[in-house]
């Protein structure tokens with residue numbers, strides 16, 4: 001299931017499943033578009049979505065990604081996914097509390 005839009009902090013974000021082939025994804029704060037490469041593994045799409053959402057959050061909260069560093073962003077996103085994958089009950093709990 002490919003989503004086409006997201007809402008966050010009263011803003012609407014378009015999700016476009018088309019991006020330059022050399023990118024996994026990108027977030028354009030000028031158009032509020034998340035562009036995702038559909039030609040990735042499901043595992044990589046998960047990482048990319050977390051990663052681009054991180055950029056959305058940083059932009060919305062005026063946090064400079066450069067202060068955190070892209071490598072830290074990647075690490076955090078990957079590890080959240082690792083924890084969620086290995087703890088299906090956690091995912092169920094989170095889903096039931098949302």
Ligand SMILES: [Zn+2]
Nearest residue numbers: 051055070073
């Ligand atoms: Zn990034």
